[in-house]
Amino acid sequence: MKTFLLAILTILFVHVAQAQQIESLSDMKKSGRASKIGAYGALQGKLSIMDGRLAVLPGGYGGIFLDKKFLIGGGSYSLANRLRVDGNNSREWGLWYAGGVFEYVHNSDKLFHWSAGALVGGGRVTEREDVRGDHDRDRDRIHASSAAFVAEPFINAEMNITPYIRVIAGGTYRQVLGTSGIGLGNDKLSGPSFHLGVKAGIF
Helix, strand or coil: CHHHHHHHHHHHHHHHHHECCCCCCCCCCCCCECCCEEEEEEEEEEEEEECCEEEEEEEEEEEEEECCCEEEEEEEEECCCCEEECCEEEEEEEEEEEEEEEEEEECCCCCEEEEEEEEEEEEEEEEEECCCCCCCHHHCCEEEEEEEEEEEEEEEEEEEEECCEEEEEEEEEEEEECCCCCCCCHHHHCEEEEEEEEEEEEC
């Protein structure tokens, strides 16, 4: 009898250990065996500093989520607001960059948790003519352009809204290297940023 009860308790313990529940603000809970492979995407808005002025950089990243801990994927961001070239109000700076993203997520199923990672890749900086009233921005005249290497580590605080949606807030440091032939140096393109965003997917 004792052997039978011990076997039953062992089976129940294993079942409970395998069952996973994602803590969230909603009443809905995702239960079942822990998934070893998932996927998610994150949309973000970044506030940063470029050339001593406020820069708005929307974008995002996403990829495959392994073992509820590691994301491997890619991301991209671009400058959204107008940054005028000093001494020439008819010209403005442009910036975009993209690259591979690696992220570690700590205690993903907990209501509050954190993550950290980095984007490593490249992009382009441009000095272009501001053509007012022209809706076709591709026709703007490019006066100077340079390729750039970008490395951007980041850290996030996260909160689960539902098992499939979470909000994030955090900071990054954008390190830009390798630019040449433009009036904006690597030091003025590099800088910290603060971001807010939303993650959605299968965690």
